[in-house]
Amino acid sequence: MVRNPADASYSIHIDSQYPIEIVAIQSLVGVELMEIDSSIAILSLCPEDPDQKNALSATYRFVDSNISKFEIKIRTIEGQYGDLNCFVIPNAQPKTCQAFNIPIKPLSLHEIHTVKSIRSC
Numbered sequence: 001m002v003r004n005p006a007d008a009s010y011s012i013h014i015d016s017q018y019p020i021e022i023v024a025i026q027s028l029v030g031v032e033l034m035e036i037d038s039s040i041a042i043l044s045l046c047p048e049d050p051d052q053k054n055a056l057s058a059t060y061r062f063v064d065s066n067i068s069k070f071e072i073k074i075r076t077i078e079g080q081y082g083d084l085n086c087f088v089i090p091n092a093q094p095k096t097c098q099a100f101n102i103p104i105k106p107l108s109l110h111e112i113h114t115v116k117s118i119r120s121c
Helices: none
Strands: 001-003 009-015 018-027 032-033 041-045 055-063 070-075 082-090 098-105
Touching: 009 082, 018 070, 032 055, 070 082
Parallel strands: none
Antiparallel strands: 001 009, 009 070, 018 055, 018 082, 032 070, 041 055, 082 098
16 A cells, blocks of 8 residues: 555555456545546445444456556544455356455644754754
8 A cells, every 4th residue: 555645545556366357345444535546446335334334345347358457545533443445256167256455544734844953064
């Protein structure tokens, strides 16, 4: 996950040795999905479910069967923290799934600026 300070977002880069069939993401933390190139994937969003405390549930299904790299852009909500769960299902047999968690920190949009001290003689 790479931070983009220009638009206060994060990019998640997914790279697979096999073509990707589906990418699913789920989070108990509020996360905003940002626009991507809609010509390569169809996004399906489930409504937020406060009873299950599920803030985000989304699935990307790929139009082209040869896609092996994909980028998801998200914007976190300042002060909220938890995990973003990602599931990557390749277009291969037997069916498998690679799952990984991305931690979201409470101060995820803050930047640390360092100031160089200048000594005068």
